[in-house]
Amino acid sequence: MISSSASTIEEINAAIESHNPFVERGAAARGQDVWSKGLPDVPSLNAHASDAVFQAIQQVNTGESKVTSIAIIGQQGTGKTHIISRIRQRLLEEGDNLFIYASASHFTDLKLINYHFLQTLSQSLNQTGKQNLKQWQELAIAILIEAYNHVGKHDQAEKISQYPQDLIHTNFPAAIERNNKFIDSLVAVSLLIKPNVDPDIIRAILWTLSEIHAPYAIKWLSGDSLSEDKATELTLPNNLQEYQEAKAFEFALQILGLISDYQPLIICFDELEGVSTDDSSSDKSQVIAELVKNLFDSLISSSSHGIVILTAMLPDTWKVKIKSLPGGIPHRVSAATSEPIELKYLNADSIVELVSLWLQDFYNHQDLVPETPVYPFTENQLRDLGNYKPTIREVITWCANNFVVPKVETPIPEVNPVQVAFEKELATVEASIETLIEDKPKLAAALLLSFSNLVGKTINDVTIERIEKVEPVNLNKGFIDFKVIANQNEETLKIGVAVLQQDNSNQVLAGLKRLIEYKTFDLNRGCLLRSKDISENSTQLQEGLKKLLSPKLAGKWVILEAEAIKPLLAILFVSKARENYDLSKEQVNEFIEQTNLVVDNSLIHQIISES
Structure with missing residues (x-):
């Protein structure tokens, strides 16, 4: 008191x-602040911007527009993420809208932009919304209530609406245990109402109501593959890695369209100005603007409705990179107001x-x-x-x-601003490590950044000389993430580093096969990083692993420990968002060196050590 x-x-x-x-x-406000209880907010500060967003939400909620968009511009630190946090908190308190937050700082590979968006969509829907429910569960309950009403079970539908926690903790698990075709029957009814929706998407969303099965259903909805046994248990087809990007956009559209049948939603893109880790020459802000256009056009030409797309950026990003883009992209990014809404100084x-x-x-x-x-x-x-x-x-x-x-x-x-940023990102990593430990692009990017900061340094008699891409690219197909060129006792080491966290044994086998092809990829040591067991039931996998670890190849399997990768992920996210933190690349590198963040990391030591 x-x-x-x-x-x-x-x-x-x-x-x-x-x-x-x-x-x-x-x-610096970051994405994790949007999902927390909210930043300290002065409602009158830049009220013109948040009011315009709420007006746009009102327009799509009342049917004046099916889909609209708004762009907000402001210099670093003027409160772009604060505005998004304000919108999130007000919707949580007053509205029925679902909320999607997409921080582009986590879009690490622009060649996989649709896959990154699908992942972000799924992660946002896994955040808590109303009535202490995950947003995925809100959507699943809406589907369930509609199905019960369709078959005349109005009392059950009303009971679910009033007591959703009873459904999740007691009634839904009991129904699955009583009837192993329960999910099938719900999907069948839903398809009578929505014949054009992918039944597997409906099935996976309904599985989010089961606390035991929800993590796997959400992983599948994120576009990732499951183990063969788990996919069979949930009656879901497996997502193959090579088709992740190709299918991700249509997958996301179906989910967004399904949401819009029940609740309005707002999609917020933020932190556009970071850098990507791929080798493309594309500008991240322009790639995201094109994604916004594709979303806008696809949603407005579909049956979807009640959707607002908000994009926050720096003024120069709009003026120099977005405004001149062809194909009507600027209009799709800021359809509601034509010109972006500019934030004011204090x-x-x-x-x-x-x-x-x-x-x-x-x-x-x-x-x-x-x-x-x-x-x-x-x-x-x-x-x-x-x-x-x-x-x-x-x-x-x-x-x-x-x-x-x-x-x-x-x-x-x-105050060391890098330390503040690092601790903030580390807290985010701690909270989402179960998801991040499955994210090969981010894990590989964290290791790549770490080794890049070791060039010219010596650890345990091993001097890191340079980091190289793995070629030929068309044969590697991204399985080996990068190559460390080092020198030990006047002997050149060419270490291929491959993060293989997939559950699908075929994907693991494909990566393992490449890792032992020393001649093809110009390696003399292969290093597999994986936190999970490798199936003993697969003869091919065991033979490949045995060959990698044989004295002839002298490769190794490094256990990908969560505690060791956490700080490397955190400093990666600081590096990607350094413009938002007002940090220079030199400041980040100096922090890495002063704290021995990489030099003392056990994963780094294991990767370059002989045994």
């Missing part, structure tokens, strides 16, 4: 010396209001009441900042650097 009278200055100063809320939360009043809000959270959490809402700052200090028209990020950074007990002799503590 919060005290009603002001706390003593000693109590308040002790709290200030113990915790710095501006450092702990960080100045003024004196909004700075005081923003800092007061952050400090209110801090003091409430500490059960303290300061004499003034902005202590240890003064209102005059904050108002003076308004003369420079700062961004939100600049104000929070200033507060982080000056959040000290007001004594002249007290030095201002320096």
Whole structure:
């Protein structure tokens, strides 16, 4: 309970010396903040932008438009992600809309843009929405209620609507146990209502109501393959890796169309300005703009309705890279307002209001009441900042650097912005490691970045000379991720590194076969990274593994441990989003070197060691 009278200055100063809320939360808003309880928000700040989005949502909800889009532009730190967070929180409190958040910082390979979008769509739907339900479960319940109403079971439909948690924890598992054709019967009824929807998509969505089966159903809905046994158990065809990108867009469209039959939704693209890890010359923001156009055109020509697409970017991204694109792309990115909505800088009043809000959270959490809402700052200090028209990020950074007990002799503590960004991304990695440990492109990109930072360095008598692509590309087909060229005792090492996390044994076999083709790919050591067992029932797999580990090939199998890959993934995400964090490549590299993040990593040591 919060005290009603002001706390003593000693109590308040002790709290200030113990915790710095501006450092702990960080100045840069990131995607994980959108899904949290929300950033401290001043509703009046850039209200013109969020109001325009809610107006667009109202238009599609009432049928004035089937699909529309809005672009928001603002300099780094002006609050683009804050606006998206505000929209998410308000929809959660008031609306029936489902919410999709797509941070382009995780779109690591532009050649797989549709697959990345499908993954993001699935991950967003796996976030909690209303009534403590995952958004996938909200969709599944809507399908189930419609099916029951269609066959006249109106009482059951009403009961599900009122008590959805009972359905998930008790009734649905019991129904599956009583009748192994229960899912089949629901799919059959749904197909009578929606004959053009892929029955396997309906089946997988319904499986999300089973707590035991939901992780596998969501993995399948993300476009990833399952083990043969699990695919058979769920009666789902397996997704083959070589067709992931080709099928991903149509897969995503079907899911979006299905959602729009029951609930309006908003799709938010953010952080367009990061860099990709592929070797294409394409610009990420332009590729995403083209994706938005393709989504817009496909959705508006279908039966889908009630969809808003929001894209947030820097002003120069719009002016230099998007506005001049052909084929009507700019109009599809900003259909509702023609021109993007520009965010404004903070003024004196909004700075005081923003800092007061952050400090209110801090003091409430500490059960303290300061004499003034902005202590240890003064209102005059904050108002003076308004003369420079700062961004939100600049104000929070200033507060982080000056959040000290007001004594002249007290030095201002320096805040390492890379450390703040790293800890923020690491928390996200910790929360989603079960998904990330299956994501070959991100795992490979994290290892590639790590080894790239080791070029010229020596670890255990092994000197890393360079990192190379694996050629011939048409034969490798992406199975071997990259090649480490190193020197050990005047002997050249050519280590092929392959992350093989697939459940599908055929995919693992395909990767293993390439990893032992030393002559074809100019290797003299192959390194398989995998966290799971390799099927002992597959003779071919066991023979391939035996050959890799034989004294002749001297290859190795490194267990892909989650704890070891987490920091490498976190620094990868910092690197990809460094523009959003106001960081330079040099700052990130310096942090990696100063912290020995890569040099001391056990995975790195195992990959380059002989045994």
